[in-house]
Amino acid sequence: MRDAASLTSEEGVLGVEQWASGWLGRAWLAAGIGEREPERQLCLEVIGRASSRPSPHGLAAVAAMRRVAAPSEVSMLDGTINILSGSQPPPPWSDVPPFEPVASWRAVDAWDSEHVLFVEYGGPVPHTLMAQIVHVGGVLVEKLALLEPGAALSWERLREPGEVPMPMVECPVTETLAELAHALRITDMTFPRQDDEDFVDLRAMAWSRCRPHLPDWPDRQPLSDVDRDRLLDDFAADTTDLDDTVGRSLAELFLDYGEGYMATGPLCWSPDWVELFLTDWLPRKGVLDAGQRAALPEVLRCWIRFALSRRGVDPVWIAPVVAAVDTYLPGFIEAFDDTTAWGPAKQIAAELAVRGVDLSDKEAVDGAVRALNAERLARYLTGE
Numbered sequence: 001m002r003d004a005a006s007l008t009s010e011e012g013v014l015g016v017e018q019w020a021s022g023w024l025g026r027a028w029l030a031a032g033i034g035e036r037e038p039e040r041q042l043c044l045e046v047i048g049r050a051s052s053r054p055s056p057h058g059l060a061a062v063a064a065m066r067r068v069a070a071p072s073e074v075s076m077l078d079g080t081i082n083i084l085s086g087s088q089p090p091p092p093w094s095d096v097p098p099f100e101p102v103a104s105w106r107a108v109d110a111w112d113s114e115h116v117l118f119v120e121y122g123g124p125v126p127h128t129l130m131a132q133i134v135h136v137g138g139v140l141v142e143k144l145a146l147l148e149p150g151a152a153l154s155w156e157r158l159r160e161p162g163e164v165p166m167p168m169v170e171c172p173v174t175e176t177l178a179e180l181a182h183a184l185r186i187t188d189m190t191f192p193r194q195d196d197e198d199f200v201d202l203r204a205m206a207w208s209r210c211r212p213h214l215p216d217w218p219d220r221q222p223l224s225d226v227d228r229d230r231l232l233d234d235f236a237a238d239t240t241d242l243d244d245t246v247g248r249s250l251a252e253l254f255l256d257y258g259e260g261y262m263a264t265g266p267l268c269w270s271p272d273w274v275e276l277f278l279t280d281w282l283p284r285k286g287v288l289d290a291g292q293r294a295a296l297p298e299v300l301r302c303w304i305r306f307a308l309s310r311r312g313v314d315p316v317w318i319a320p321v322v323a324a325v326d327t328y329l330p331g332f333i334e335a336f337d338d339t340t341a342w343g344p345a346k347q348i349a350a351e352l353a354v355r356g357v358d359l360s361d362k363e364a365v366d367g368a369v370r371a372l373n374a375e376r377l378a379r380y381l382t383g384e
């Protein structure tokens with residue numbers, strides 16, 4: 001409340017929104033994992049103090065939070081503003097309407113692993129809201145920023161030579177805000193919370209701009225069996241020098257990984273996705289026989305070339321992804337043999353493989369798992 005004293009003379013409404021967004025963001029960041037409404041709690045505390053000791057800066061604090069708060073808090077904030085305004089003048093910016101977007105742009109890197117959004121706003125303080133969103137290992141809003149009007153038009157000019165291309169394309173404002181809202185939703189669900197200072201300070205403001213455009217959860221449709229087989233057949237035809245059986249089995253593994261984890265599509269490989277696949281996912285969850293393990297590096301290189309060529313990526317930007325295989329292969333070799341890092345499914349699969357169970361035979365696997373569970377239960381009951 002002491003900090004709100006500056007708001008009574010603040011003429012720039014954008015600065016007011018930044019002030020409120022920063023306090024709400026810090027409340028969100030400091031909340032424990034089980035706290036579901038930390039911002040509401042802050043609003044209630046501010047309302048309580050502003051109501052118990054009415055003052056111009058108390059009214060300004062409530063009115064500032066009203067501009068960026070979630071819809072669930074609007075009613076109680078409006079009620080408090082109405083009561084407090086009866087005995088003192090409202091702050092000079094209280095009747096300024098919400099900022100309206102006038103245009104938006106979207107930049108996507110060659111691998112579809114990073115998106116940068118620009119939304120330009122008019123009104124009393126023209127500005128641009130920028131969001132950097134990464135799609136590797138999950139969707140995450142990595143950075144938020146307020147920039148000068150026209151910042152999007154300078155984007156490509158300011159890019160350093162040699163950086164992966166991210167061409168700017170103008171998009172409908174509703175589509176850009178919907179993408180931002182979806183990314184914020186997933187970022188909010190990620191723990192530990194995103195603690196980038198700029199993100200925390202602008203999170204509530206960004207939500208207030210895009211929340212009306214929040215889309216339904218996307219309904220991702222897996223590849224049909226026909227499309228999947230056609231893709232694998234095309235890969236086999238494209239890489240005739242590979243062992244058919246081993247090469248196809250590994251290609252199926254790469255495709256499963258892409259469908260299960262790559263939000264932008266199963267063919268959207270990038271250096272970061274190669275790193276996660278080789279040093280994290282495959283050591284924890286993958287089961288490879290000796291032939292597959294020996295062939296893995298070359299088949300993965302071939303799959304990356306095939307996948308990115310199919311997406312139309314320039315060969316210049318396919319090369320760094322292929323090179324990432326050699327970069328992260330030593331980490332894979334070290335992690336793959338570390339049994340303490342194996343997930344439960346991999347531990348069971350490894351046990352079945354030792355017993356000679358054909359892991360491609362569903363009935364055999366189901367029967368072996370039942371027998372394994374029975375053995376473990378028997379050992380537990382007998383204390384062996």
